[in-house]
Amino acid sequence: MIRQVGVEEILASYNDAAPLAEASTIPGPWYVDRRIAELESLTVFSKTWQVIGRVDQVEKPGQFVTANVAGEPIVAVRGTDGQLRAFYNVCRHHAAKVVTEACGIASILHCPYHGWNYGLDGSLKGMPEFDGVKNFERQENGLVPVLVDTWEAFVFVNLDQQAEPLRDFLGGLMKRCAPLGLAKLHYFDSRTYDIACNWKVFVDNYLDGGYHVPHLHKGLNSVLDYKQYTIENEDRYCLQSSPMVTSDEDAATGATRKGDRAWYFWQYPNFMINCYEGYMDTNLVIPVDVDHCRVIFDFYFADVSEAQQKYNTQSIAVGDRVQSEDLGICEDVQRGLKSRAYGAGRLSVRREAGEQLFHRLLAADLKRGLGHAAAAAD
Numbered sequence: 001m002i003r004q005v006g007v008e009e010i011l012a013s014y015n016d017a018a019p020l021a022e023a024s025t026i027p028g029p030w031y032v033d034r035r036i037a038e039l040e041s042l043t044v045f046s047k048t049w050q051v052i053g054r055v056d057q058v059e060k061p062g063q064f065v066t067a068n069v070a071g072e073p074i075v076a077v078r079g080t081d082g083q084l085r086a087f088y089n090v091c092r093h094h095a096a097k098v099v100t101e102a103c104g105i106a107s108i109l110h111c112p113y114h115g116w117n118y119g120l121d122g123s124l125k126g127m128p129e130f131d132g133v134k135n136f137e138r139q140e141n142g143l144v145p146v147l148v149d150t151w152e153a154f155v156f157v158n159l160d161q162q163a164e165p166l167r168d169f170l171g172g173l174m175k176r177c178a179p180l181g182l183a184k185l186h187y188f189d190s191r192t193y194d195i196a197c198n199w200k201v202f203v204d205n206y207l208d209g210g211y212h213v214p215h216l217h218k219g220l221n222s223v224l225d226y227k228q229y230t231i232e233n234e235d236r237y238c239l240q241s242s243p244m245v246t247s248d249e250d251a252a253t254g255a256t257r258k259g260d261r262a263w264y265f266w267q268y269p270n271f272m273i274n275c276y277e278g279y280m281d282t283n284l285v286i287p288v289d290v291d292h293c294r295v296i297f298d299f300y301f302a303d304v305s306e307a308q309q310k311y312n313t314q315s316i317a318v319g320d321r322v323q324s325e326d327l328g329i330c331e332d333v334q335r336g337l338k339s340r341a342y343g344a345g346r347l348s349v350r351r352e353a354g355e356q357l358f359h360r361l362l363a364a365d366l367k368r369g370l371g372h373a374a375a376a377a378d
Protein backbone atom coordinates (compact mmCIF):
# COMPACT_ATOMS: atom_id res chain seq x y z
CA MET A 1 0.00 0.00 0.00
CA ILE A 2 1.24 3.51 -0.80
CA ARG A 3 1.51 5.67 2.32
CA GLN A 4 0.53 9.29 1.83
CA VAL A 5 3.08 11.51 3.60
CA GLY A 6 1.44 14.47 5.38
CA VAL A 7 2.40 18.10 4.77
CA GLU A 8 3.51 18.43 8.42
CA GLU A 9 5.85 15.51 7.91
CA ILE A 10 7.30 17.06 4.74
CA LEU A 11 7.88 20.37 6.53
CA ALA A 12 9.41 18.62 9.54
CA SER A 13 11.91 16.85 7.28
CA TYR A 14 13.90 20.11 6.94
CA ASN A 15 16.04 21.22 9.88
CA ASP A 16 16.24 25.02 9.73
CA ALA A 17 18.30 25.18 12.93
CA ALA A 18 21.36 23.44 11.51
CA PRO A 19 24.43 25.68 11.06
CA LEU A 20 25.59 26.01 7.44
CA ALA A 21 28.37 23.42 7.81
CA GLU A 22 25.81 20.86 8.94
CA ALA A 23 22.84 22.05 6.89
CA SER A 24 21.03 20.38 4.03
CA THR A 25 18.77 21.89 1.40
CA ILE A 26 15.02 21.62 1.72
CA PRO A 27 14.19 18.04 0.66
CA GLY A 28 12.90 16.88 -2.74
CA PRO A 29 9.17 16.78 -1.86
CA TRP A 30 9.21 20.53 -1.19
CA TYR A 31 9.77 20.98 -4.91
CA VAL A 32 7.38 18.39 -6.27
CA ASP A 33 4.42 18.09 -3.88
CA ARG A 34 1.34 19.99 -5.02
CA ARG A 35 0.26 20.63 -1.43
CA ILE A 36 3.50 22.50 -0.70
CA ALA A 37 2.90 24.66 -3.80
CA GLU A 38 -0.62 25.46 -2.53
CA LEU A 39 0.70 26.29 0.92
CA GLU A 40 3.29 28.60 -0.66
CA SER A 41 0.60 30.39 -2.61
CA LEU A 42 -1.38 31.02 0.60
CA THR A 43 1.44 31.78 3.00
CA VAL A 44 4.32 33.13 0.91
CA PHE A 45 2.92 34.77 -2.22
CA SER A 46 -0.27 36.01 -0.51
CA LYS A 47 1.68 37.60 2.34
CA THR A 48 4.91 39.02 0.93
CA TRP A 49 5.36 42.18 -1.13
CA GLN A 50 5.33 41.16 -4.79
CA VAL A 51 6.60 43.14 -7.78
CA ILE A 52 3.85 43.62 -10.38
CA GLY A 53 5.34 46.23 -12.67
CA ARG A 54 7.45 49.32 -13.09
CA VAL A 55 6.89 52.83 -11.79
CA ASP A 56 7.36 54.22 -15.33
CA GLN A 57 4.25 52.26 -16.40
CA VAL A 58 2.02 54.10 -13.90
CA GLU A 59 3.47 57.61 -13.87
CA LYS A 60 0.53 59.55 -15.33
CA PRO A 61 -3.09 59.62 -14.09
CA GLY A 62 -5.02 56.78 -15.73
CA GLN A 63 -1.96 54.63 -16.42
CA PHE A 64 -2.37 51.06 -15.22
CA VAL A 65 -0.51 47.78 -15.06
CA THR A 66 -1.98 44.31 -14.47
CA ALA A 67 -0.46 41.12 -13.08
CA ASN A 68 -1.23 37.88 -11.32
CA VAL A 69 -0.18 37.39 -7.70
CA ALA A 70 -0.80 34.05 -6.00
CA GLY A 71 -3.26 33.29 -8.81
CA GLU A 72 -5.18 36.54 -8.19
CA PRO A 73 -5.66 39.04 -11.03
CA ILE A 74 -4.41 42.44 -9.84
CA VAL A 75 -4.49 45.93 -11.36
CA ALA A 76 -2.57 48.98 -10.18
CA VAL A 77 -3.71 52.36 -11.48
CA ARG A 78 -2.72 56.00 -10.96
CA GLY A 79 -5.74 58.12 -10.01
CA THR A 80 -6.57 61.62 -11.25
CA ASP A 81 -5.46 62.77 -7.78
CA GLY A 82 -1.98 61.36 -8.49
CA GLN A 83 -2.43 58.53 -5.99
CA LEU A 84 -1.33 55.03 -6.99
CA ARG A 85 -3.89 52.37 -5.98
CA ALA A 86 -4.19 48.63 -6.56
CA PHE A 87 -7.20 46.34 -6.66
CA TYR A 88 -8.24 42.80 -7.33
CA ASN A 89 -8.95 42.95 -11.05
CA VAL A 90 -12.24 41.13 -10.58
CA CYS A 91 -15.61 42.62 -11.45
CA ARG A 92 -18.07 42.75 -8.56
CA HIS A 93 -20.87 41.79 -10.96
CA HIS A 94 -20.00 38.30 -12.29
CA ALA A 95 -16.27 38.15 -11.67
CA ALA A 96 -14.91 38.97 -15.14
CA LYS A 97 -11.45 40.49 -15.44
CA VAL A 98 -12.12 44.22 -15.65
CA VAL A 99 -8.83 45.43 -17.13
CA THR A 100 -7.70 42.98 -19.79
CA GLU A 101 -4.55 44.62 -21.16
CA ALA A 102 -1.11 44.15 -19.56
CA CYS A 103 -0.66 47.92 -19.24
CA GLY A 104 -2.00 51.12 -20.74
CA ILE A 105 -3.98 54.26 -19.95
CA ALA A 106 -7.70 54.71 -19.32
CA SER A 107 -10.08 57.31 -17.94
CA ILE A 108 -12.44 54.69 -16.54
CA LEU A 109 -12.08 50.95 -15.79
CA HIS A 110 -14.68 49.36 -18.03
CA CYS A 111 -15.68 45.72 -17.57
CA PRO A 112 -15.90 44.06 -21.00
CA TYR A 113 -18.59 41.56 -19.91
CA HIS A 114 -21.72 43.62 -19.09
CA GLY A 115 -20.27 47.10 -19.20
CA TRP A 116 -19.97 48.06 -15.53
CA ASN A 117 -17.72 51.05 -15.03
CA TYR A 118 -15.32 51.73 -12.19
CA GLY A 119 -13.46 54.96 -11.49
CA LEU A 120 -9.67 55.08 -11.30
CA ASP A 121 -10.14 55.05 -7.50
CA GLY A 122 -11.97 51.71 -7.78
CA SER A 123 -15.43 53.09 -7.00
CA LEU A 124 -18.35 51.65 -8.94
CA LYS A 125 -19.64 54.41 -11.22
CA GLY A 126 -22.32 52.82 -13.34
CA MET A 127 -24.16 49.59 -14.14
CA PRO A 128 -26.24 49.40 -17.34
CA GLU A 129 -29.83 48.10 -16.98
CA PHE A 130 -29.68 47.76 -13.22
CA ASP A 131 -32.77 49.78 -12.29
CA GLY A 132 -35.11 48.04 -9.87
CA VAL A 133 -32.40 45.99 -8.17
CA LYS A 134 -33.11 46.12 -4.44
CA ASN A 135 -30.71 46.17 -1.46
CA PHE A 136 -27.74 46.94 -3.66
CA GLU A 137 -25.33 49.62 -2.46
CA ARG A 138 -23.23 51.01 -5.27
CA GLN A 139 -20.74 52.41 -2.71
CA GLU A 140 -20.11 48.94 -1.35
CA ASN A 141 -19.43 47.39 -4.73
CA GLY A 142 -16.22 49.04 -5.78
CA LEU A 143 -13.14 47.04 -6.77
CA VAL A 144 -11.57 45.44 -3.70
CA PRO A 145 -8.32 47.21 -2.80
CA VAL A 146 -4.90 45.66 -2.06
CA LEU A 147 -1.84 47.31 -0.54
CA VAL A 148 0.47 48.97 -3.04
CA ASP A 149 3.75 50.83 -2.72
CA THR A 150 6.86 51.58 -4.77
CA TRP A 151 10.58 51.40 -4.26
CA GLU A 152 13.14 52.46 -6.88
CA ALA A 153 11.71 51.53 -10.31
CA PHE A 154 9.33 48.88 -9.00
CA VAL A 155 5.64 48.66 -8.09
CA PHE A 156 4.87 46.19 -5.30
CA VAL A 157 1.55 44.89 -3.97
CA ASN A 158 0.71 42.83 -0.93
CA LEU A 159 -2.51 40.80 -0.69
CA ASP A 160 -2.29 40.75 3.11
CA GLN A 161 -4.04 43.81 4.53
CA GLN A 162 -2.11 43.28 7.80
CA ALA A 163 1.29 43.19 6.09
CA GLU A 164 4.21 45.20 7.40
CA PRO A 165 5.09 48.27 5.29
CA LEU A 166 7.14 47.63 2.13
CA ARG A 167 10.12 49.48 3.61
CA ASP A 168 10.20 47.19 6.65
CA PHE A 169 9.87 44.15 4.42
CA LEU A 170 12.80 45.21 2.22
CA GLY A 171 14.88 46.15 5.27
CA GLY A 172 18.62 46.46 4.62
CA LEU A 173 18.23 45.91 0.87
CA MET A 174 17.30 49.57 0.35
CA LYS A 175 20.44 50.91 1.99
CA ARG A 176 22.65 48.36 0.27
CA CYS A 177 21.26 49.26 -3.18
CA ALA A 178 21.35 53.04 -2.65
CA PRO A 179 25.00 53.59 -3.73
CA LEU A 180 24.32 51.88 -7.08
CA GLY A 181 22.15 54.78 -8.29
CA LEU A 182 19.51 52.57 -9.88
CA ALA A 183 17.32 55.61 -10.58
CA LYS A 184 19.76 56.66 -13.32
CA LEU A 185 18.90 53.59 -15.38
CA HIS A 186 16.02 53.41 -17.84
CA TYR A 187 13.83 50.50 -18.87
CA PHE A 188 14.65 49.15 -22.32
CA ASP A 189 13.07 45.73 -22.95
CA SER A 190 11.92 42.44 -21.41
CA ARG A 191 12.28 38.71 -22.00
CA THR A 192 10.05 35.99 -20.57
CA TYR A 193 11.21 32.44 -19.91
CA ASP A 194 8.83 29.55 -19.24
CA ILE A 195 10.76 26.85 -17.42
CA ALA A 196 9.69 23.30 -16.51
CA CYS A 197 10.91 23.52 -12.94
CA ASN A 198 9.58 24.53 -9.55
CA TRP A 199 10.16 28.25 -8.90
CA LYS A 200 12.53 27.39 -6.04
CA VAL A 201 14.88 25.52 -8.39
CA PHE A 202 15.43 28.76 -10.29
CA VAL A 203 15.98 30.69 -7.03
CA ASP A 204 18.39 28.02 -5.70
CA ASN A 205 20.37 28.16 -8.92
CA TYR A 206 20.61 31.94 -8.53
CA LEU A 207 21.71 31.71 -4.90
CA ASP A 208 24.56 29.20 -5.15
CA GLY A 209 27.20 31.92 -4.74
CA GLY A 210 28.58 31.51 -8.23
CA TYR A 211 29.24 27.80 -7.62
CA HIS A 212 27.91 26.86 -11.05
CA VAL A 213 29.36 29.79 -12.96
CA PRO A 214 32.77 28.29 -13.98
CA HIS A 215 31.09 25.06 -15.05
CA LEU A 216 27.96 26.30 -16.78
CA HIS A 217 28.65 29.89 -17.88
CA LYS A 218 32.11 30.01 -19.46
CA GLY A 219 31.45 33.42 -21.08
CA LEU A 220 30.27 35.06 -17.88
CA ASN A 221 33.03 33.40 -15.89
CA SER A 222 35.64 35.09 -18.08
CA VAL A 223 34.74 38.55 -16.68
CA LEU A 224 34.32 37.60 -13.00
CA ASP A 225 37.09 37.21 -10.45
CA TYR A 226 35.47 34.04 -9.21
CA LYS A 227 37.81 33.44 -6.26
CA GLN A 228 36.95 36.86 -4.77
CA TYR A 229 33.18 36.32 -5.02
CA THR A 230 31.44 37.45 -1.80
CA ILE A 231 28.12 36.44 -0.25
CA GLU A 232 26.28 38.60 2.31
CA ASN A 233 23.02 37.68 4.01
CA GLU A 234 20.93 40.26 5.84
CA ASP A 235 17.22 40.51 6.65
CA ARG A 236 15.41 38.97 3.68
CA TYR A 237 18.05 39.61 1.06
CA CYS A 238 21.29 38.09 -0.13
CA LEU A 239 23.91 40.06 -2.02
CA GLN A 240 26.33 38.08 -4.14
CA SER A 241 29.07 40.22 -5.57
CA SER A 242 32.24 39.74 -7.54
CA PRO A 243 35.09 41.98 -8.66
CA MET A 244 35.31 42.10 -12.43
CA VAL A 245 38.28 41.53 -14.69
CA THR A 246 38.74 42.61 -18.29
CA SER A 247 38.82 39.73 -20.68
CA ASP A 248 38.84 39.22 -24.44
CA GLU A 249 38.04 35.53 -24.05
CA ASP A 250 34.40 36.21 -24.86
CA ALA A 251 34.05 39.45 -26.82
CA ALA A 252 30.29 39.98 -26.43
CA THR A 253 30.37 39.39 -22.68
CA GLY A 254 33.46 41.55 -22.20
CA ALA A 255 31.86 44.41 -24.16
CA THR A 256 28.54 44.39 -22.29
CA ARG A 257 29.42 43.34 -18.71
CA LYS A 258 31.66 46.11 -17.39
CA GLY A 259 32.63 47.98 -14.23
CA ASP A 260 34.53 47.22 -11.03
CA ARG A 261 32.02 44.84 -9.56
CA ALA A 262 29.05 42.68 -10.47
CA TRP A 263 26.14 43.02 -8.00
CA TYR A 264 23.53 40.31 -7.68
CA PHE A 265 20.75 41.02 -5.18
CA TRP A 266 18.00 38.59 -4.27
CA GLN A 267 15.05 39.68 -2.17
CA TYR A 268 12.90 36.97 -0.61
CA PRO A 269 11.05 35.25 -2.03
CA ASN A 270 11.28 35.72 -5.81
CA PHE A 271 12.87 38.98 -6.99
CA MET A 272 16.43 39.59 -8.20
CA ILE A 273 18.32 42.73 -9.23
CA ASN A 274 21.54 42.30 -11.22
CA CYS A 275 23.84 45.25 -11.88
CA TYR A 276 26.96 46.03 -13.84
CA GLU A 277 28.16 49.48 -14.82
CA GLY A 278 25.33 51.25 -16.68
CA TYR A 279 23.25 48.08 -16.64
CA MET A 280 20.56 46.39 -14.59
CA ASP A 281 18.29 43.46 -15.17
CA THR A 282 15.61 42.28 -12.79
CA ASN A 283 14.23 38.76 -12.56
CA LEU A 284 10.76 38.06 -11.26
CA VAL A 285 10.14 34.35 -10.65
CA ILE A 286 6.46 33.47 -10.81
CA PRO A 287 5.25 29.99 -9.84
CA VAL A 288 2.88 28.57 -12.47
CA ASP A 289 2.32 25.16 -10.91
CA VAL A 290 4.42 22.81 -8.83
CA ASP A 291 6.80 22.03 -11.68
CA HIS A 292 6.61 25.11 -13.87
CA CYS A 293 7.60 28.72 -13.39
CA ARG A 294 7.77 31.84 -15.49
CA VAL A 295 10.69 34.21 -15.13
CA ILE A 296 10.36 37.77 -16.38
CA PHE A 297 13.59 39.64 -17.13
CA ASP A 298 13.41 43.43 -17.43
CA PHE A 299 16.51 45.10 -18.85
CA TYR A 300 17.55 48.66 -17.97
CA PHE A 301 20.43 50.75 -19.32
CA ALA A 302 21.99 54.11 -18.52
CA ASP A 303 21.52 55.14 -22.13
CA VAL A 304 18.46 53.97 -24.06
CA SER A 305 18.84 56.40 -26.96
CA GLU A 306 18.56 55.29 -30.58
CA ALA A 307 22.37 55.35 -30.88
CA GLN A 308 22.69 52.75 -28.13
CA GLN A 309 20.00 50.44 -29.51
CA LYS A 310 22.43 47.97 -31.05
CA TYR A 311 24.66 47.80 -27.98
CA ASN A 312 21.69 47.29 -25.64
CA THR A 313 20.26 44.56 -27.84
CA GLN A 314 23.64 42.83 -27.89
CA SER A 315 23.75 43.07 -24.10
CA ILE A 316 20.34 41.39 -23.82
CA ALA A 317 21.57 38.62 -26.15
CA VAL A 318 24.45 37.95 -23.71
CA GLY A 319 21.90 37.70 -20.87
CA ASP A 320 19.76 35.43 -23.00
CA ARG A 321 22.66 33.02 -23.55
CA VAL A 322 23.37 32.79 -19.81
CA GLN A 323 19.66 32.21 -19.29
CA SER A 324 19.45 29.34 -21.75
CA GLU A 325 22.44 27.72 -20.01
CA ASP A 326 20.56 27.96 -16.68
CA LEU A 327 17.27 26.81 -18.14
CA GLY A 328 18.46 23.36 -19.21
CA ILE A 329 20.08 22.64 -15.87
CA CYS A 330 16.99 23.81 -13.92
CA GLU A 331 14.80 21.40 -15.87
CA ASP A 332 17.27 18.55 -15.26
CA VAL A 333 17.28 19.35 -11.54
CA GLN A 334 13.47 19.27 -11.42
CA ARG A 335 13.55 15.73 -12.87
CA GLY A 336 16.27 14.74 -10.40
CA LEU A 337 14.31 16.07 -7.42
CA LYS A 338 11.60 13.51 -8.20
CA SER A 339 14.06 10.64 -8.28
CA ARG A 340 13.85 7.92 -5.64
CA ALA A 341 17.64 8.25 -5.46
CA TYR A 342 17.46 11.80 -4.07
CA GLY A 343 16.55 13.10 -0.62
CA ALA A 344 18.18 16.44 0.10
CA GLY A 345 21.60 17.90 -0.72
CA ARG A 346 24.39 19.35 1.41
CA LEU A 347 25.53 22.96 1.04
CA SER A 348 28.96 24.41 0.29
CA VAL A 349 30.02 26.60 3.23
CA ARG A 350 32.08 28.80 0.88
CA ARG A 351 29.34 29.28 -1.70
CA GLU A 352 25.82 28.41 -0.63
CA ALA A 353 24.90 30.57 2.39
CA GLY A 354 22.31 32.44 0.30
CA GLU A 355 20.45 29.22 -0.43
CA GLN A 356 20.32 28.46 3.26
CA LEU A 357 18.84 31.89 4.00
CA PHE A 358 16.18 31.25 1.35
CA HIS A 359 15.31 27.82 2.72
CA ARG A 360 15.13 29.09 6.30
CA LEU A 361 12.87 32.04 5.44
CA LEU A 362 10.63 29.78 3.40
CA ALA A 363 10.47 27.09 6.09
CA ALA A 364 9.52 29.72 8.69
CA ASP A 365 6.71 31.08 6.51
CA LEU A 366 5.35 27.65 5.63
CA LYS A 367 5.44 26.37 9.20
CA ARG A 368 3.72 29.53 10.46
CA GLY A 369 1.18 29.30 7.63
CA LEU A 370 0.39 25.67 8.32
CA GLY A 371 -0.06 26.49 12.02
CA HIS A 372 -2.60 29.19 11.09
CA ALA A 373 -4.44 26.87 8.71
CA ALA A 374 -4.61 24.18 11.43
CA ALA A 375 -5.85 26.72 14.00
CA ALA A 376 -8.52 27.96 11.58
CA ALA A 377 -9.71 24.39 10.97
CA ASP A 378 -10.07 23.66 14.72
Ligand code: FES
Binds near residue numbers: 093095111116
Ligand atom coordinates in the same frame (compact mmCIF):
# COMPACT_ATOMS: atom_id res chain seq x y z
S1 FES B 1 -18.91 40.75 -14.91
FE1 FES B 1 -18.32 42.77 -15.12
S2 FES B 1 -20.08 43.73 -15.82
FE2 FES B 1 -20.72 41.69 -15.54
Ligand SMILES: [Fe+2]
Binds near residue numbers: 205212216217322326
Ligand atom coordinates in the same frame (compact mmCIF):
# COMPACT_ATOMS: atom_id res chain seq x y z
FE1 LIG C 1 23.40 30.74 -13.85
